[in-house]
Amino acid sequence: MADIQNYTLNFGPQHPAAHGVLRMVLELDGEVVMRADPHIGMLHRATEKLAENKTWIQSVPYMDRLDYMSMMCNEHAYCMAIEKLLGVEVPVRAQYIRVMFDEITRILNHLLWIGAHGLDVGAMTMMLYAMREREDLVDCYEAVSGSRWHAAYYRPGGVYRDLPDTMPQYKESKWKSSAKLKQLNEARSGTLLDFLDDFVARFPKIADEYETLLTGNRIWKQRLVDVGIVTPERALQLGYTGPMIRGSGIAWDLRKKQPYEVYDRVDFDIPVGITGDCYARYLVRVEEMRQSNRIIKQCIDWLRVNPGPVITDNFKVASPPRANMKSNMEELIHHFKLCTEGIHVPEGQIYSTVEHPKGEFGIYAISDGANKPYRLKIRSPGLVHLASLDELTRGHMIADVVTMVGTIDIVFGEIDR
Amino acid sequence: MSAKLEVLSQNLQKHFGGQIGLLQVSLGEITIDVDVADYQVVMTRLRDEPDLRFEELMDLCGVDYSTYGNGNWSGKRFAAVSHLISVTHNWRLRVRCFASDDDFPSIPSIVTIWNSVNWFEREAFDLYGIVFPGHPDLRRILTDYGFIGHPFRKDFPISGYVEMRYDPDQQRVIYQPVTIEPREVTPRIVREKSYGDVENG
Numbered sequence: 249m250a251d252i253q254n255y256t257l258n259f260g261p262q263h264p265a266a267h268g269v270l271r272m273v274l275e276l277d278g279e280v281v282m283r284a285d286p287h288i289g290m291l292h293r294a295t296e297k298l299a300e301n302k303t304w305i306q307s308v309p310y311m312d313r314l315d316y317m318s319m320m321c322n323e324h325a326y327c328m329a330i331e332k333l334l335g336v337e338v339p340v341r342a343q344y345i346r347v348m349f350d351e352i353t354r355i356l357n358h359l360l361w362i363g364a365h366g367l368d369v370g371a372m373t374m375m376l377y378a379m380r381e382r383e384d385l386v387d388c389y390e391a392v393s394g395s396r397w398h399a400a401y402y403r404p405g406g407v408y409r410d411l412p413d414t415m416p417q418y419k420e421s422k423w424k425s426s427a428k429l430k431q432l433n434e435a436r437s438g439t440l441l442d443f444l445d446d447f448v449a450r451f452p453k454i455a456d457e458y459e460t461l462l463t464g465n466r467i468w469k470q471r472l473v474d475v476g477i478v479t480p481e482r483a484l485q486l487g488y489t490g491p492m493i494r495g496s497g498i499a500w501d502l503r504k505k506q507p508y509e510v511y512d513r514v515d516f517d518i519p520v521g522i523t524g525d526c527y528a529r530y531l532v533r534v535e536e537m538r539q540s541n542r543i544i545k546q547c548i549d550w551l552r553v554n555p556g557p558v559i560t561d562n563f564k565v566a567s568p569p570r571a572n573m574k575s576n577m578e579e580l581i582h583h584f585k586l587c588t589e590g591i592h593v594p595e596g597q598i599y600s601t602v603e604h605p606k607g608e609f610g611i612y613a614i615s616d617g618a619n620k621p622y623r624l625k626i627r628s629p630g631l632v633h634l635a636s637l638d639e640l641t642r643g644h645m646i647a648d649v650v651t652m653v654g655t656i657d658i659v660f661g662e663i664d665r
Numbered sequence: 666m667s668a669k670l671e672v673l674s675q676n677l678q679k680h681f682g683g684q685i686g687l688l689q690v691s692l693g694e695i696t697i698d699v700d701v702a703d704y705q706v707v708m709t710r711l712r713d714e715p716d717l718r719f720e721e722l723m724d725l726c727g728v729d730y731s732t733y734g735n736g737n738w739s740g741k742r743f744a745a746v747s748h749l750i751s752v753t754h755n756w757r758l759r760v761r762c763f764a765s766d767d768d769f770p771s772i773p774s775i776v777t778i779w780n781s782v783n784w785f786e787r788e789a790f791d792l793y794g795i796v797f798p799g800h801p802d803l804r805r806i807l808t809d810y811g812f813i814g815h816p817f818r819k820d821f822p823i824s825g826y827v828e829m830r831y832d833p834d835q836q837r838v839i840y841q842p843v844t845i846e847p848r849e850v851t852p853r854i855v856r857e858k859s860y861g862d863v864e865n866g
Binding site: 266289292294295297298300302303306332333420484485486489498500505506553588589590592595596597598600608610612614617618619620622623625627631633634635636664665 | 691692693694696720721722723724726728729733734735746750755757759762774780781782783805806807808809816817823847848853854855856864
């Protein structure tokens with residue numbers, strides 16, 4: 249009888265469980281994965297090269313398009329890199345706004361993750377539930393920036409503008425009765441902070457709903473428990489960060505260990521997993537959403553009583569107020585220089601990081617003193633986590649590959665850059 | 666310099682005295698330059714010495730210095746820059762290693778020291794053409810199958826050399842030389858140090 253050879257299976261790049269454009273070449277022995285070779289780069293846009301040919305400020309919207317599920321966190325790392333190189337102080341109110349939106353972004357990201365992960369493993373309902381809450385949060389994005397996804401709200405030196413007093417409203421249509429409309433718009437009748445306050449009060453119960461569906465669910469546990477175990481030693485070797493390293497039992501969180509902005513002034517806990525399997529990482533992420541909710545609440549309370557500027561008054565970095573621009577020669581010159589030439593960043597190099605929902609997101613920037621970066625390197629957590637997929641899946645059944653792809657929470661915008 | 670950076674820089678001096686080319690502290694970060702010959706030894710000790718303990722490699726990237734400061738760069742052209750982190754001591758370090766040959770840049774692989782560097786080295790090879798001897802699987806990673814050249818080198822045009830389109834005559838996708846003109850909206854400017862200095866200018 250002829251030897252039975254390993255079977256090679258091509259997974260993706262057009263597979264619904266491939267989370268975008270992941271192509272994987274799987275070597276199978278029966279149903280057991282012997283080797284997984286992810287092929288990436290299908291979404292490569294050379295963001296880093298493009299940034300070298302643009303002024304510093306022009307690259308801010310490109311950052312949204314990296315991890316397009318947690319837009320503002322990407323901007324945050326980039327703006328922080330510029331601020332550190334320039335030595336610019338960010339007003340405290342802007343720091344609170346940034347922390348608040350970072351946490352909103354974290355919930356947004358984890359909601360999509362829980363929905364997609366559920367969908368991969370067979371819990372279709374999760375996606376519908378998660379999208380319902382995401383809708384409220386992208387409305388907050390819309391309220392501050394005018395855009396529901398690619399906000400470009402953080403700017404070097406602060407944020408683009410202060411929090412708005414009104415929320416976008418639902419409009420009457422033949423599908424929405426006026427009674428229904430009134431109910432929908434009730435929470436949106438106040439300011440953005442009122443709306444968020446309402447969301448924050450609702451959210452713990454919503455998170456309970458998710459957990460009722462999944463945490464004790466027999467099928468969910470059969471698919472996740474003891475699948476893809478990573479020991480703490482391996483997690484360090486593989487360069488894990490964020491929920492992936494915390495799921496393996498290492499309490500490492502940049503918000504606590506190397507606090508930036510005002511994270512040292514807000515109260516929250518870091519959830520840590522014990523077993524290091526997919527289920528532990530699921531529990532960590534759900535708890536992170538609850539902790540983010542706590543942080544948002546504290547930011548709302550602070551922002552309500554502390555008005556102030558939200559962007560630096562250094563006009564060599566940020567545009568002066570428009571009214572002054574119209575009546576004042578010097579402000580007009582500043583505006584002209586900023587628009588035609590951009591910010592000049594002093595010579596130096598910086599590695600600035602944030603605790604991104606997926607892990608450590610870093611921007612390594614080298615400046616030679618020009619109005620454009622000399623080199624910009626984006627350290628995306630997803631790339632490192634995906635690189636370990638081979639090790640994670642080896643020896644598992646082919647159906648577990650999908651669980652593994654789900655648990656590392658990949659978004660190709662940031663992996664391929 | 667904060668107390669923590671002070672301790673770290675002293676520990677680095679203690680262990681590597683002569684092996685570090687340049688120890689630079691700026692913006693709250695430490696950068697060390699390491700010679701290619703010492704690279705693997707230094708990296709292994711950075712991981713293993715108890716008072717350094719850089720357990721995790723966060724990032725490694727290639728840099729092409731050829732046009733730095735509008736071409737006023739006199740050193741070597743290619744470097745691999747890595748960022749290390751110690752979970753134990755909670756500190757970071759940047760290690761820069763210049764390849765000695767500009768025409769055939771080669772830097773030893775450190776994939777056995779930190780496994781996480783695997784794809785980063787593939788990326789630096791793909792985008793800059795830096796070769797990492799000792800890497801088990803040095804293939805292209807981000808660019809297209811069959812791509813020619815190293816696109817992040819400074820002499821590679823941003824539009825690339827070829828473009829792809831569907832040819833209705835041949836009824837297949839073909840490659841052809843790029844047809845777009847290169848354009849620069851905002852020129853790159855490095856101002857002299859005293860630019861805009863009203864008091865002393």
